[in-house]
Amino acid sequence: MRRPARTNPRVDLVLAAACGLTALVCLVLPAPARNTAAAALRTTLVAPLASMQVKAELSRRAFLAHDAALRIVDSVTLRSQRLTGVEEENERLRKLLGLASALKWGFIPAEALQGRGLGDDFTVTLSAGKNAGVESLSPVVTAEGLVGMVERADDSFSLAIFWPHPDFRVSAVAADGSAFGIVTGHRAEGASKYFLELHSVPLRSPLKAGTLVVSSGLGGVYPRGIPIGVVVSEMKTTEGFAKSYLMRPMVSLPDISSVFILTPERARSGVENVWATGTNVDSVRKAIVAAGDSMRIRRDTIAKTPVKRDTLAKPSVKRDTLAKPPVKRDTAAKTPVKPDSSAKTPGKRMP
Amino acid sequence: MSFSRTVSLAVIFLLLVALHYTLQPVLAWRASIDFLVIALLLVAVRTRPGAAALAGFALGLLSDSLTPESFGAGALAMTIVGFGASWLKAAFFADNIALNGVFIFAGKWAFDTIFLLAEHRLQGTNLLVQLLLWSPLAAAATAAAGLVVLLTVRPVLGAPRA
Numbered sequence: 001m002r003r004p005a006r007t008n009p010r011v012d013l014v015l016a017a018a019c020g021l022t023a024l025v026c027l028v029l030p031a032p033a034r035n036t037a038a039a040a041l042r043t044t045l046v047a048p049l050a051s052m053q054v055k056a057e058l059s060r061r062a063f064l065a066h067d068a069a070l071r072i073v074d075s076v077t078l079r080s081q082r083l084t085g086v087e088e089e090n091e092r093l094r095k096l097l098g099l100a101s102a103l104k105w106g107f108i109p110a111e112a113l114q115g116r117g118l119g120d121d122f123t124v125t126l127s128a129g130k131n132a133g134v135e136s137l138s139p140v141v142t143a144e145g146l147v148g149m150v151e152r153a154d155d156s157f158s159l160a161i162f163w164p165h166p167d168f169r170v171s172a173v174a175a176d177g178s179a180f181g182i183v184t185g186h187r188a189e190g191a192s193k194y195f196l197e198l199h200s201v202p203l204r205s206p207l208k209a210g211t212l213v214v215s216s217g218l219g220g221v222y223p224r225g226i227p228i229g230v231v232v233s234e235m236k237t238t239e240g241f242a243k244s245y246l247m248r249p250m251v252s253l254p255d256i257s258s259v260f261i262l263t264p265e266r267a268r269s270g271v272e273n274v275w276a277t278g279t280n281v282d283s284v285r286k287a288i289v290a291a292g293d294s295m296r297i298r299r300d301t302i303a304k305t306p307v308k309r310d311t312l313a314k315p316s317v318k319r320d321t322l323a324k325p326p327v328k329r330d331t332a333a334k335t336p337v338k339p340d341s342s343a344k345t346p347g348k349r350m351p
Numbered sequence: 352m353s354f355s356r357t358v359s360l361a362v363i364f365l366l367l368v369a370l371h372y373t374l375q376p377v378l379a380w381r382a383s384i385d386f387l388v389i390a391l392l393l394v395a396v397r398t399r400p401g402a403a404a405l406a407g408f409a410l411g412l413l414s415d416s417l418t419p420e421s422f423g424a425g426a427l428a429m430t431i432v433g434f435g436a437s438w439l440k441a442a443f444f445a446d447n448i449a450l451n452g453v454f455i456f457a458g459k460w461a462f463d464t465i466f467l468l469a470e471h472r473l474q475g476t477n478l479l480v481q482l483l484l485w486s487p488l489a490a491a492a493t494a495a496a497g498l499v500v501l502l503t504v505r506p507v508l509g510a511p512r513a
Contacts, residue, residue: 009400011401012399012401012404013400013401014401015400015402015404016400016401016404016430019404019407019408020404020408020427020430020431022408022426023411023423023424023427024423024427025423026415026422026423027422027423027424027427027469027470029423031419034419034422034423035419037416037422038417038419039416039419041412041416042416042417045413045416046417049368049369049413050417052369052372053417055373056373056374056375056377057376059377060377060379063377
Protein backbone atom coordinates (compact mmCIF):
# COMPACT_ATOMS: atom_id res chain seq x y z
CA MET A 1 0.00 0.00 0.00
CA ARG A 2 1.47 3.27 -1.08
CA ARG A 3 1.47 6.32 1.13
CA PRO A 4 -0.08 9.38 -0.44
CA ALA A 5 2.35 11.82 -1.84
CA ARG A 6 1.77 14.87 0.27
CA THR A 7 3.36 18.14 -0.59
CA ASN A 8 3.68 20.67 2.15
CA PRO A 9 2.06 18.77 4.97
CA ARG A 10 2.59 21.80 7.11
CA VAL A 11 0.24 23.76 4.87
CA ASP A 12 -2.39 21.13 5.31
CA LEU A 13 -2.00 21.28 9.04
CA VAL A 14 -2.16 25.04 9.06
CA LEU A 15 -5.27 25.01 6.92
CA ALA A 16 -6.95 22.44 9.10
CA ALA A 17 -5.99 24.31 12.23
CA ALA A 18 -7.30 27.55 10.81
CA CYS A 19 -10.59 25.92 9.90
CA GLY A 20 -10.86 24.31 13.32
CA LEU A 21 -10.09 27.53 15.10
CA THR A 22 -12.61 29.45 13.03
CA ALA A 23 -15.22 26.84 13.84
CA LEU A 24 -14.43 27.14 17.53
CA VAL A 25 -14.70 30.90 17.29
CA CYS A 26 -18.10 30.48 15.64
CA LEU A 27 -19.09 28.24 18.54
CA VAL A 28 -18.22 30.78 21.18
CA LEU A 29 -19.61 33.78 19.35
CA PRO A 30 -22.36 35.64 21.18
CA ALA A 31 -25.84 34.76 20.03
CA PRO A 32 -26.51 37.96 18.03
CA ALA A 33 -23.27 37.56 16.13
CA ARG A 34 -23.95 33.88 15.44
CA ASN A 35 -27.45 34.68 14.24
CA THR A 36 -26.13 37.41 11.99
CA ALA A 37 -23.53 35.12 10.45
CA ALA A 38 -26.04 32.28 10.04
CA ALA A 39 -28.58 34.64 8.52
CA ALA A 40 -25.98 35.93 6.08
CA LEU A 41 -25.28 32.38 4.94
CA ARG A 42 -28.96 31.44 4.84
CA THR A 43 -29.84 34.35 2.61
CA THR A 44 -26.97 33.82 0.19
CA LEU A 45 -25.20 30.51 -0.23
CA VAL A 46 -27.65 28.31 1.62
CA ALA A 47 -30.78 29.94 0.21
CA PRO A 48 -31.17 27.47 -2.68
CA LEU A 49 -30.48 24.54 -0.38
CA ALA A 50 -32.93 25.82 2.20
CA SER A 51 -35.51 26.29 -0.54
CA MET A 52 -34.97 22.70 -1.68
CA GLN A 53 -35.34 21.50 1.88
CA VAL A 54 -38.59 23.43 2.30
CA LYS A 55 -39.95 21.91 -0.90
CA ALA A 56 -38.88 18.46 0.23
CA GLU A 57 -40.63 18.98 3.55
CA LEU A 58 -43.75 20.15 1.75
CA SER A 59 -43.59 17.14 -0.54
CA ARG A 60 -43.38 14.85 2.44
CA ARG A 61 -46.29 16.58 4.13
CA ALA A 62 -48.28 16.40 0.92
CA PHE A 63 -47.50 12.70 0.68
CA LEU A 64 -48.62 12.12 4.25
CA ALA A 65 -51.63 14.38 3.75
CA HIS A 66 -52.51 12.39 0.65
CA ASP A 67 -52.69 9.25 2.74
CA ALA A 68 -54.83 11.01 5.30
CA ALA A 69 -57.03 12.44 2.55
CA LEU A 70 -57.34 8.99 1.05
CA ARG A 71 -58.46 7.62 4.40
CA ILE A 72 -61.04 10.40 4.65
CA VAL A 73 -62.27 9.70 1.13
CA ASP A 74 -62.59 6.03 1.97
CA SER A 75 -64.50 6.89 5.11
CA VAL A 76 -66.82 9.23 3.23
CA THR A 77 -67.34 6.63 0.53
CA LEU A 78 -68.21 4.04 3.15
CA ARG A 79 -70.64 6.43 4.76
CA SER A 80 -72.24 7.27 1.43
CA GLN A 81 -72.66 3.57 0.73
CA ARG A 82 -74.36 3.16 4.09
CA LEU A 83 -76.50 6.17 3.24
CA THR A 84 -77.53 4.50 0.01
CA GLY A 85 -78.58 1.48 2.02
CA VAL A 86 -80.59 3.68 4.37
CA GLU A 87 -82.25 5.42 1.44
CA GLU A 88 -83.17 2.11 -0.11
CA GLU A 89 -84.58 0.94 3.19
CA ASN A 90 -86.56 4.17 3.48
CA GLU A 91 -87.93 3.60 0.02
CA ARG A 92 -88.99 0.08 0.94
CA LEU A 93 -90.61 1.30 4.13
CA ARG A 94 -92.44 4.03 2.24
CA LYS A 95 -93.76 1.44 -0.16
CA LEU A 96 -94.83 -0.70 2.76
CA LEU A 97 -96.60 2.28 4.30
CA GLY A 98 -98.37 2.76 0.99
CA LEU A 99 -99.35 -0.89 1.00
CA ALA A 100 -100.54 -0.60 4.59
CA SER A 101 -102.76 2.34 3.73
CA ALA A 102 -104.12 0.41 0.78
CA LEU A 103 -104.78 -2.73 2.77
CA LYS A 104 -106.29 -0.69 5.63
CA TRP A 105 -106.93 -3.72 7.84
CA GLY A 106 -106.22 -7.41 8.25
CA PHE A 107 -102.43 -7.48 8.05
CA ILE A 108 -99.62 -8.05 10.52
CA PRO A 109 -96.28 -6.33 9.95
CA ALA A 110 -93.23 -8.47 10.59
CA GLU A 111 -89.49 -8.42 10.11
CA ALA A 112 -87.88 -11.19 8.09
CA LEU A 113 -84.98 -12.81 9.94
CA GLN A 114 -83.27 -14.68 7.17
CA GLY A 115 -81.16 -17.68 8.08
CA ARG A 116 -77.69 -18.20 6.68
CA GLY A 117 -77.47 -21.94 7.08
CA LEU A 118 -77.22 -24.39 4.23
CA GLY A 119 -80.56 -25.65 3.05
CA ASP A 120 -82.63 -22.84 4.53
CA ASP A 121 -82.25 -20.40 1.65
CA PHE A 122 -85.96 -20.44 0.98
CA THR A 123 -87.33 -20.26 4.49
CA VAL A 124 -87.49 -17.24 6.70
CA THR A 125 -88.35 -16.59 10.29
CA LEU A 126 -90.82 -13.79 10.79
CA SER A 127 -90.90 -11.68 13.94
CA ALA A 128 -94.61 -12.17 14.50
CA GLY A 129 -96.41 -15.25 15.72
CA LYS A 130 -99.69 -16.48 17.06
CA ASN A 131 -99.75 -13.78 19.70
CA ALA A 132 -99.93 -11.23 16.91
CA GLY A 133 -102.64 -13.16 15.13
CA VAL A 134 -100.55 -15.06 12.62
CA GLU A 135 -101.91 -18.38 11.45
CA SER A 136 -100.48 -21.10 9.26
CA LEU A 137 -101.03 -20.77 5.52
CA SER A 138 -101.32 -17.01 5.74
CA PRO A 139 -99.97 -15.19 2.68
CA VAL A 140 -96.83 -13.13 3.13
CA VAL A 141 -96.58 -10.07 0.93
CA THR A 142 -94.57 -6.93 0.37
CA ALA A 143 -95.29 -3.77 -1.55
CA GLU A 144 -93.96 -5.45 -4.69
CA GLY A 145 -96.07 -8.58 -4.45
CA LEU A 146 -96.20 -12.11 -3.14
CA VAL A 147 -93.35 -13.46 -1.03
CA GLY A 148 -94.65 -16.78 0.19
CA MET A 149 -96.77 -18.14 2.96
CA VAL A 150 -96.55 -18.93 6.66
CA GLU A 151 -95.73 -22.57 7.09
CA ARG A 152 -95.77 -22.73 10.86
CA ALA A 153 -96.71 -20.18 13.48
CA ASP A 154 -95.27 -20.18 16.98
CA ASP A 155 -96.27 -17.88 19.78
CA SER A 156 -93.79 -15.12 19.03
CA PHE A 157 -92.34 -16.11 15.69
CA SER A 158 -93.47 -17.84 12.58
CA LEU A 159 -91.74 -19.72 9.81
CA ALA A 160 -92.52 -18.78 6.24
CA ILE A 161 -91.46 -20.24 2.91
CA PHE A 162 -90.38 -18.12 -0.02
CA TRP A 163 -91.52 -18.64 -3.56
CA PRO A 164 -88.38 -20.63 -4.57
CA HIS A 165 -89.25 -23.24 -1.94
CA PRO A 166 -90.09 -26.67 -3.43
CA ASP A 167 -93.41 -26.69 -1.59
CA PHE A 168 -94.47 -23.32 -2.94
CA ARG A 169 -97.52 -23.46 -5.24
CA VAL A 170 -99.94 -20.73 -6.17
CA SER A 171 -102.75 -20.66 -8.63
CA ALA A 172 -102.15 -17.76 -10.95
CA VAL A 173 -103.76 -15.84 -13.74
CA ALA A 174 -102.53 -13.31 -16.22
CA ALA A 175 -103.41 -9.82 -15.07
CA ASP A 176 -105.75 -9.42 -18.04
CA GLY A 177 -107.42 -12.74 -17.16
CA SER A 178 -106.46 -14.37 -20.43
CA ALA A 179 -104.72 -17.45 -19.03
CA PHE A 180 -104.60 -19.46 -15.84
CA GLY A 181 -101.81 -21.66 -14.53
CA ILE A 182 -99.82 -22.83 -11.53
CA VAL A 183 -96.73 -20.97 -10.37
CA THR A 184 -93.84 -22.83 -8.74
CA GLY A 185 -90.19 -22.17 -8.15
CA HIS A 186 -87.82 -22.72 -11.05
CA ARG A 187 -85.99 -26.01 -10.68
CA ALA A 188 -82.45 -25.03 -11.61
CA GLU A 189 -79.01 -24.54 -10.18
CA GLY A 190 -77.17 -21.29 -9.54
CA ALA A 191 -78.80 -17.94 -9.97
CA SER A 192 -81.52 -19.42 -12.19
CA LYS A 193 -83.18 -20.96 -9.14
CA TYR A 194 -84.46 -17.49 -8.29
CA PHE A 195 -86.85 -17.58 -11.23
CA LEU A 196 -90.42 -18.85 -11.26
CA GLU A 197 -92.29 -21.20 -13.56
CA LEU A 198 -95.85 -20.84 -14.73
CA HIS A 199 -97.21 -24.28 -15.64
CA SER A 200 -100.36 -25.69 -17.19
CA VAL A 201 -101.21 -22.69 -19.31
CA PRO A 202 -103.67 -23.74 -22.05
CA LEU A 203 -102.28 -23.85 -25.55
CA ARG A 204 -104.98 -21.51 -26.75
CA SER A 205 -103.83 -18.79 -24.33
CA PRO A 206 -100.28 -17.82 -25.21
CA LEU A 207 -98.64 -15.23 -23.03
CA LYS A 208 -96.29 -12.55 -24.24
CA ALA A 209 -93.06 -11.61 -22.49
CA GLY A 210 -93.72 -8.91 -19.93
CA THR A 211 -97.21 -10.12 -19.04
CA LEU A 212 -97.96 -9.58 -15.37
CA VAL A 213 -99.14 -12.67 -13.54
CA VAL A 214 -101.12 -12.38 -10.32
CA SER A 215 -102.65 -14.83 -7.90
CA SER A 216 -105.98 -16.13 -9.13
CA GLY A 217 -107.65 -16.63 -5.77
CA LEU A 218 -108.28 -20.30 -6.46
CA GLY A 219 -107.19 -22.71 -3.77
CA GLY A 220 -108.19 -20.60 -0.81
CA VAL A 221 -104.75 -19.59 0.43
CA TYR A 222 -103.80 -16.63 -1.72
CA PRO A 223 -106.46 -14.06 -2.52
CA ARG A 224 -106.81 -12.88 -6.09
CA GLY A 225 -104.76 -9.99 -7.32
CA ILE A 226 -101.38 -10.30 -5.59
CA PRO A 227 -98.61 -9.72 -8.17
CA ILE A 228 -96.37 -12.77 -8.51
CA GLY A 229 -94.10 -12.13 -11.44
CA VAL A 230 -93.65 -11.18 -15.04
CA VAL A 231 -93.41 -13.59 -17.95
CA VAL A 232 -89.90 -13.77 -19.37
CA SER A 233 -90.11 -16.48 -22.01
CA GLU A 234 -91.79 -19.72 -22.90
CA MET A 235 -90.15 -22.89 -21.63
CA LYS A 236 -89.67 -26.02 -23.65
CA THR A 237 -91.46 -28.87 -21.93
CA THR A 238 -92.64 -32.33 -22.79
CA GLU A 239 -96.21 -31.48 -21.95
CA GLY A 240 -98.25 -31.67 -25.10
CA PHE A 241 -101.46 -30.15 -23.82
CA ALA A 242 -100.18 -27.05 -22.03
CA LYS A 243 -97.44 -24.50 -22.05
CA SER A 244 -94.98 -23.44 -19.38
CA TYR A 245 -93.38 -20.06 -18.97
CA LEU A 246 -90.34 -18.76 -17.16
CA MET A 247 -91.16 -15.82 -14.90
CA ARG A 248 -89.21 -13.14 -13.15
CA PRO A 249 -90.53 -12.72 -9.60
CA MET A 250 -91.82 -9.36 -8.50
CA VAL A 251 -90.09 -9.66 -5.14
CA SER A 252 -86.32 -9.91 -5.01
CA LEU A 253 -85.19 -12.12 -2.16
CA PRO A 254 -82.27 -9.97 -1.00
CA ASP A 255 -84.62 -6.99 -0.64
CA ILE A 256 -86.93 -8.75 1.76
CA SER A 257 -86.65 -7.24 5.22
CA SER A 258 -90.10 -6.05 6.26
CA VAL A 259 -93.20 -7.95 5.20
CA PHE A 260 -96.91 -8.08 5.85
CA ILE A 261 -98.77 -11.23 6.81
CA LEU A 262 -102.34 -11.22 5.64
CA THR A 263 -104.88 -12.55 8.10
CA PRO A 264 -107.27 -15.23 6.81
CA GLU A 265 -110.20 -12.76 7.08
CA ARG A 266 -108.35 -10.25 4.94
CA ALA A 267 -107.44 -12.95 2.44
CA ARG A 268 -111.06 -14.04 2.22
CA SER A 269 -112.31 -10.50 1.72
CA GLY A 270 -109.99 -10.06 -1.24
CA VAL A 271 -107.14 -7.76 -2.08
CA GLU A 272 -107.81 -7.38 -5.75
CA ASN A 273 -107.76 -3.60 -5.72
CA VAL A 274 -104.85 -3.17 -3.32
CA TRP A 275 -101.96 -3.50 -5.74
CA ALA A 276 -104.12 -2.09 -8.52
CA THR A 277 -104.59 0.96 -6.29
CA GLY A 278 -100.90 1.50 -6.48
CA THR A 279 -101.12 1.43 -10.23
CA ASN A 280 -104.05 3.83 -10.15
CA VAL A 281 -102.23 6.17 -7.83
CA ASP A 282 -99.29 6.08 -10.13
CA SER A 283 -101.51 6.82 -13.08
CA VAL A 284 -103.14 9.68 -11.23
CA ARG A 285 -99.75 11.05 -10.31
CA LYS A 286 -98.66 10.87 -13.94
CA ALA A 287 -101.92 12.49 -15.01
CA ILE A 288 -101.43 15.32 -12.55
CA VAL A 289 -97.91 15.87 -13.75
CA ALA A 290 -99.08 15.81 -17.35
CA ALA A 291 -101.89 18.25 -16.55
CA GLY A 292 -99.44 20.52 -14.82
CA ASP A 293 -97.20 20.42 -17.84
CA SER A 294 -100.09 21.18 -20.12
CA MET A 295 -101.17 24.14 -18.00
CA ARG A 296 -97.67 25.45 -17.93
CA ILE A 297 -97.40 25.19 -21.71
CA ARG A 298 -100.72 27.00 -22.16
CA ARG A 299 -99.71 29.72 -19.73
CA ASP A 300 -96.44 30.17 -21.58
CA THR A 301 -98.24 30.27 -24.91
CA ILE A 302 -100.68 32.89 -23.67
CA ALA A 303 -97.87 34.95 -22.20
CA LYS A 304 -96.01 34.87 -25.48
CA THR A 305 -99.05 35.72 -27.70
CA PRO A 306 -99.55 39.53 -28.22
CA VAL A 307 -103.11 40.82 -27.61
CA LYS A 308 -104.75 42.87 -30.42
CA ARG A 309 -106.50 45.86 -28.83
CA ASP A 310 -108.47 46.72 -31.95
CA THR A 311 -110.01 43.32 -32.06
CA LEU A 312 -111.15 43.54 -28.48
CA ALA A 313 -112.46 47.05 -28.90
CA LYS A 314 -114.40 46.11 -31.93
CA PRO A 315 -118.03 45.53 -31.02
CA SER A 316 -119.34 42.20 -31.96
CA VAL A 317 -122.70 43.61 -32.97
CA LYS A 318 -123.16 46.16 -35.70
CA ARG A 319 -125.21 49.06 -34.51
CA ASP A 320 -126.44 49.86 -37.96
CA THR A 321 -127.86 46.44 -38.31
CA LEU A 322 -129.79 46.76 -35.06
CA ALA A 323 -130.95 50.24 -35.82
CA LYS A 324 -132.16 49.23 -39.17
CA PRO A 325 -135.91 48.69 -39.06
CA PRO A 326 -136.94 45.35 -40.30
CA VAL A 327 -139.86 46.73 -42.23
CA LYS A 328 -139.66 49.29 -44.99
CA ARG A 329 -142.11 52.07 -44.38
CA ASP A 330 -142.54 52.90 -47.98
CA THR A 331 -143.57 49.41 -48.77
CA ALA A 332 -146.16 49.37 -45.99
CA ALA A 333 -147.56 52.77 -46.90
CA LYS A 334 -148.11 51.70 -50.42
CA THR A 335 -151.77 50.86 -50.86
CA PRO A 336 -152.47 47.86 -52.96
CA VAL A 337 -155.60 49.37 -54.45
CA LYS A 338 -155.60 52.47 -56.55
CA PRO A 339 -158.85 54.46 -55.91
CA ASP A 340 -158.20 56.61 -58.89
CA SER A 341 -158.47 53.74 -61.23
CA SER A 342 -162.08 53.01 -60.38
CA ALA A 343 -162.99 56.68 -60.26
CA LYS A 344 -161.39 57.41 -63.53
CA THR A 345 -163.35 54.82 -65.43
CA PRO A 346 -164.42 56.23 -68.85
CA GLY A 347 -168.20 56.80 -69.15
CA LYS A 348 -169.31 54.12 -71.50
CA ARG A 349 -173.07 54.33 -72.04
CA MET A 350 -175.13 51.39 -72.24
CA PRO A 351 -176.71 50.92 -75.58
CA MET B 352 -6.44 14.16 -10.81
CA SER B 353 -7.40 15.21 -14.30
CA PHE B 354 -9.62 18.19 -15.00
CA SER B 355 -12.53 16.05 -16.14
CA ARG B 356 -12.37 13.99 -12.99
CA THR B 357 -12.20 17.14 -10.92
CA VAL B 358 -15.34 18.45 -12.63
CA SER B 359 -17.05 15.08 -12.17
CA LEU B 360 -16.11 15.08 -8.50
CA ALA B 361 -17.50 18.59 -8.08
CA VAL B 362 -20.74 17.64 -9.78
CA ILE B 363 -21.16 14.52 -7.66
CA PHE B 364 -20.29 16.53 -4.55
CA LEU B 365 -23.00 19.07 -5.37
CA LEU B 366 -25.46 16.31 -6.17
CA LEU B 367 -24.86 14.73 -2.79
CA VAL B 368 -25.30 18.07 -1.06
CA ALA B 369 -28.54 18.55 -2.96
CA LEU B 370 -29.65 15.07 -1.98
CA HIS B 371 -29.04 15.93 1.65
CA TYR B 372 -31.52 18.78 1.42
CA THR B 373 -34.09 17.00 -0.73
CA LEU B 374 -34.10 13.27 -0.06
CA GLN B 375 -33.30 13.32 3.63
CA PRO B 376 -36.31 15.50 4.61
CA VAL B 377 -38.55 13.24 2.57
CA LEU B 378 -37.27 10.11 4.29
CA ALA B 379 -37.38 11.78 7.71
CA TRP B 380 -35.85 8.80 9.47
CA ARG B 381 -34.73 9.08 13.05
CA ALA B 382 -31.45 7.44 12.00
CA SER B 383 -31.10 9.35 8.79
CA ILE B 384 -28.58 9.13 5.98
CA ASP B 385 -26.04 11.95 6.09
CA PHE B 386 -25.24 12.75 2.47
CA LEU B 387 -23.01 15.65 3.55
CA VAL B 388 -20.64 13.23 5.28
CA ILE B 389 -20.64 10.98 2.20
CA ALA B 390 -19.86 13.99 0.01
CA LEU B 391 -17.08 15.10 2.33
CA LEU B 392 -15.49 11.64 2.49
CA LEU B 393 -15.73 11.30 -1.26
CA VAL B 394 -13.80 14.54 -1.65
CA ALA B 395 -11.45 13.88 1.25
CA VAL B 396 -10.05 10.67 -0.16
CA ARG B 397 -9.23 12.43 -3.41
CA THR B 398 -7.70 15.65 -2.08
CA ARG B 399 -5.05 16.72 0.34
CA PRO B 400 -5.91 16.96 4.05
CA GLY B 401 -5.85 20.73 4.01
CA ALA B 402 -8.32 20.93 1.15
CA ALA B 403 -10.47 18.27 2.80
CA ALA B 404 -10.47 20.23 6.02
CA LEU B 405 -11.47 23.35 4.13
CA ALA B 406 -14.25 21.52 2.34
CA GLY B 407 -15.45 20.11 5.64
CA PHE B 408 -15.42 23.51 7.23
CA ALA B 409 -17.44 24.97 4.37
CA LEU B 410 -19.99 22.14 4.44
CA GLY B 411 -20.26 22.39 8.20
CA LEU B 412 -20.88 26.11 8.09
CA LEU B 413 -23.55 25.61 5.44
CA SER B 414 -25.39 23.09 7.55
CA ASP B 415 -24.90 25.14 10.71
CA SER B 416 -26.52 28.17 9.14
CA LEU B 417 -29.85 26.38 9.35
CA THR B 418 -29.35 25.66 13.07
CA PRO B 419 -27.90 28.86 14.57
CA GLU B 420 -27.92 27.40 18.12
CA SER B 421 -25.15 25.01 17.12
CA PHE B 422 -23.41 27.37 14.72
CA GLY B 423 -19.80 26.24 14.42
CA ALA B 424 -20.25 22.74 15.85
CA GLY B 425 -20.92 21.21 12.49
CA ALA B 426 -18.03 23.15 10.95
CA LEU B 427 -15.66 21.89 13.62
CA ALA B 428 -16.84 18.30 13.29
CA MET B 429 -16.69 18.37 9.50
CA THR B 430 -13.23 19.92 9.54
CA ILE B 431 -11.88 17.19 11.78
CA VAL B 432 -13.60 14.41 9.89
CA GLY B 433 -12.46 15.76 6.52
CA PHE B 434 -8.89 16.19 7.64
CA GLY B 435 -8.80 12.82 9.34
CA ALA B 436 -10.39 11.03 6.41
CA SER B 437 -7.93 12.53 3.98
CA TRP B 438 -5.04 11.63 6.24
CA LEU B 439 -6.27 8.07 6.74
CA LYS B 440 -7.36 7.40 3.18
CA ALA B 441 -4.31 5.31 2.34
CA ALA B 442 -5.16 2.95 5.13
CA PHE B 443 -8.82 2.56 4.35
CA PHE B 444 -9.52 3.34 0.74
CA ALA B 445 -8.15 0.27 -0.84
CA ASP B 446 -10.47 -1.58 -3.21
CA ASN B 447 -12.30 -3.21 -0.40
CA ILE B 448 -16.00 -2.69 0.03
CA ALA B 449 -16.06 -3.67 3.68
CA LEU B 450 -13.22 -1.30 4.55
CA ASN B 451 -14.92 1.52 2.71
CA GLY B 452 -18.11 0.80 4.64
CA VAL B 453 -16.24 0.88 7.93
CA PHE B 454 -14.55 4.11 6.87
CA ILE B 455 -17.87 5.84 6.16
CA PHE B 456 -19.41 4.38 9.31
CA ALA B 457 -16.52 5.66 11.40
CA GLY B 458 -16.61 9.05 9.69
CA LYS B 459 -20.29 9.56 10.39
CA TRP B 460 -20.05 8.34 13.95
CA ALA B 461 -17.05 10.56 14.58
CA PHE B 462 -18.89 13.53 13.11
CA ASP B 463 -21.91 12.92 15.34
CA THR B 464 -19.74 12.50 18.40
CA ILE B 465 -17.78 15.71 17.81
CA PHE B 466 -20.90 17.61 16.85
CA LEU B 467 -22.90 16.52 19.90
CA LEU B 468 -20.04 17.21 22.26
CA ALA B 469 -19.35 20.59 20.71
CA GLU B 470 -22.89 21.90 20.64
CA HIS B 471 -23.59 21.00 24.31
CA ARG B 472 -27.30 20.57 23.76
CA LEU B 473 -27.73 16.96 24.82
CA GLN B 474 -26.44 15.83 28.17
CA GLY B 475 -26.51 12.77 30.37
CA THR B 476 -28.64 9.86 29.32
CA ASN B 477 -29.95 11.58 26.25
CA LEU B 478 -26.44 12.17 25.02
CA LEU B 479 -25.48 8.56 25.66
CA VAL B 480 -28.58 7.25 23.90
CA GLN B 481 -27.89 9.49 20.97
CA LEU B 482 -24.21 8.55 20.81
CA LEU B 483 -24.59 4.84 21.41
CA LEU B 484 -27.89 4.09 19.72
CA TRP B 485 -29.03 6.59 17.15
CA SER B 486 -25.65 7.73 15.92
CA PRO B 487 -24.45 4.18 15.13
CA LEU B 488 -27.74 3.48 13.39
CA ALA B 489 -27.42 6.67 11.38
CA ALA B 490 -23.78 5.78 10.67
CA ALA B 491 -24.84 2.36 9.42
CA ALA B 492 -27.49 3.87 7.16
CA THR B 493 -24.97 6.40 5.90
CA ALA B 494 -22.41 3.68 5.31
CA ALA B 495 -24.89 1.65 3.29
CA ALA B 496 -25.86 4.66 1.21
CA GLY B 497 -22.21 5.65 0.90
CA LEU B 498 -21.27 2.26 -0.48
CA VAL B 499 -23.99 2.54 -3.08
CA VAL B 500 -22.69 5.98 -4.02
CA LEU B 501 -19.09 4.79 -4.17
CA LEU B 502 -19.95 1.84 -6.37
CA THR B 503 -21.99 4.12 -8.60
CA VAL B 504 -19.38 6.82 -9.05
CA ARG B 505 -16.34 4.55 -9.22
CA PRO B 506 -16.56 4.22 -13.04
CA VAL B 507 -16.63 7.99 -13.32
CA LEU B 508 -14.10 8.99 -10.70
CA GLY B 509 -11.94 5.92 -10.64
CA ALA B 510 -10.27 4.54 -7.55
CA PRO B 511 -9.02 7.10 -5.07
CA ARG B 512 -5.39 7.85 -5.23
CA ALA B 513 -3.36 6.10 -2.60
